[in-house]
Every structure is written in structure tokens, then in C-alpha cells.
Amino acid sequence: MTSHTGRLYALAFALVVFFLAWALVAARPWSTAAADPRLKAQAVREARLRSEARLVNRVVAQRWTLYRRELHARTVQIASVRARTAQLAAVSIAAPVSGAVRVVTLPPLTITRTS
């Protein structure tokens, strides 16, 4: 009786071990899963796009800085010209008179009129 029960347990244990070994071998843990080529291509494209985006951002930043610098210079230039023009218009639309001008009571030798 004891020996019969022991054999049954041994058989059951052997069967369990067999199936566990089977499952382990069927799982093929030594081989890695083959990557999907579409995923691989997408990853490469993403990396390239990220690199290009960084480059574009750098160029935009450089151009923006240049634009702001030129805008500032131009604004200063325009303000200076406007100030100069206003000053000239207000003060010296003609060169100073080098000769003398005075009101006299003599009869005129000629007259001026609208040209």
C-alpha cells in the first residue's frame, strides 16, 4: 500500500516536472522577439525629426535675435531722421541770409510778385 501510493506520487511529480520542462522549452527563452521593421523605421524618423526641429529652432532663434537687433537700429535711425527733419523744418528751411535786409522809404527799382 505504501509503496503503491509512493509510486503514484512519484509518477504525478514526474508528470508535473515533464510538463513544466515542456512549457519552458516551448517558451524558447534563449531567442529574442524579432522587432517590427515599421516600428524601427518610425523610431529612426522620429529621431531625425527631433534633430531637425532642434536645428530649426536654433536658426529661428538666431534670426529673431538678428531681426530684433536690426529693428532696434532702424527704429533709432527713423526717430533720429524724424527729429532732424522736424528740427530743420522748424528752424532752418532756408540758409541764413548773408546780406542785409531792411525796410526803406526809397522808391523801388523793381517789384516782386508771385512767380
Add this chain to the structure above:
Amino acid sequence: MERRVFRAMGTEIELLVHADGADAALDAAEQEFHRLESLLSRFRADSELSRLNRDGAVDASHDLLRVVTLSLDGRERTGGRFDPTVHDALVAAGYDRTFDEVASVARSDTWSPPSAGGEVTLDGSRIELEPGVRLDLGGIGKGYAAERAAELLATAGPCLVNAGGDIAVRDGSWPVGVDALTLELSNCGLATSGRDRRRWQRGDRELHHLIDPKTGEPADSDVLRVTVVASDAVEAEIAAKALFLSGAERARTEADAAGMPAVIVTADGRTLLAGGIA
């Protein structure tokens, strides 16, 4: 004193010189007017100015280049109130032929005033106009011609050249009538700009030749005419046009600030003295 009167540049020219036997100098001065008219008139198809206006670019003579340079300088100094690029605005308003003929032409009272202020590029002796830009050098041309003629006449003695109101004076003292006043001038120039002459009818509107470059239409100013004394006739011509466009009160303020003698006659008949004339 010798005196000669003749017509050139669409107006009456008067030469006065304190000298005897000044015929050669008078001839030279008169010829100078005719020579400059043949270069600067916009009414002569064969003038250098007409060629520039037609072709848009020209390798210019010394005189045309000088007058254009002075005009552009005047445009900058007056903030655009004096502007030689009003040619098309003048033509559109009706001043498209010599003034003697303008009044005889009937026109509708509506038109599209073109804008002024286009680019004029000077490169050495070459003048280039922006497409659509043409120049009128009528007023400043007379001032320039008066100065050149005065230079030639001064070889004979003290002289005065009066080109229809643009006056150049060399040496001596010259009493010149300005409205009710007589101003004594010495080594300077004088010019009068106004809307009391060179005006014509267009429908119900009376137009004149002083174009406001901002609107392209005859200027709406409360000044009837303004006379300015400056260092020479060209400067006086530029300043007179600018002050006319400013309006009477601002013109007086500007003339006072610049110490530029001016007589301003307003449309309502007042005479304002400015710039040191009292």
C-alpha cells in the same frame, strides 16, 4: 544804370546793372536764361528735363544735376512741403501746357490727384526716377537761372536779376517793392510764392499751381502769397513754397525761428511781417 527786359521761362525777366557799356554782360545773362530754359523746361519736348521725365533716367548735364540736387535737398529740409515730384499732380490738375494756354482749355471739375514724393536716385551724374515719377523744376529753375545770370552780370558791376518775382542780387543795395513795403536787399535772394497768379478754373473750382505734395491737389492755405528773403534765390524759392503750405500763423512762427525775413499776405488781406522785418 542799364536795364533789359525780355521773356523767358514763361515769365518776364528783368536785368539791372550799375555799369555803363554792360551790353556783353547783359547778352551773356540773357543767353544764360534761354540756355537754362532749353534744359529745364517741362514744356519743351526736347529739353533735358523732358527727356528725363520721358525715359526715367538720364546722364545729366551739370545744371540739371545741380537743380535736381538742390530740389531734393529742399524736399528733405522742408519735410516734403517743397517737392519736385509734383509734376503729375500739376498736369492732372490742368497745368499741362504753358500757363498762357492753360486758361483757354475747358475741363471737368473732377480728377484723380496723383501722389507725390517718389524716389529720385542720383548716382554720379546719372539721375534715375522711380517708375511713374516725373519732375517739375519750374519755380526752382527760375531761381537757379536768376542766380546764374546774376553771376554773369556781376562781372560788369553791381546787379539785380528779377525772374518774374525770383530775385538775385549781387553787390550794392537794391530797393525792391514787396506789396506796400520797400525792402533794401544786398547780396541775397528773394522769392514770392502765392495763389494770386497762375490760377485757372476747373468746373466751379478755382485752382492754382502750388500743389500740396501730401494731397496732390492745389494747396488749401490761408496764405495768399508769401515773400521770403534768403541767402540766394533758390533758397528763397524753396522756403517761400514751404511757408505757403504751412499756413499764415505757422509760417510766421517758422520765419521768426529761422530769422528768415518774410512778408506774408493772408487771404483775408492781412500783412504779417516775420523773421526780423519790422
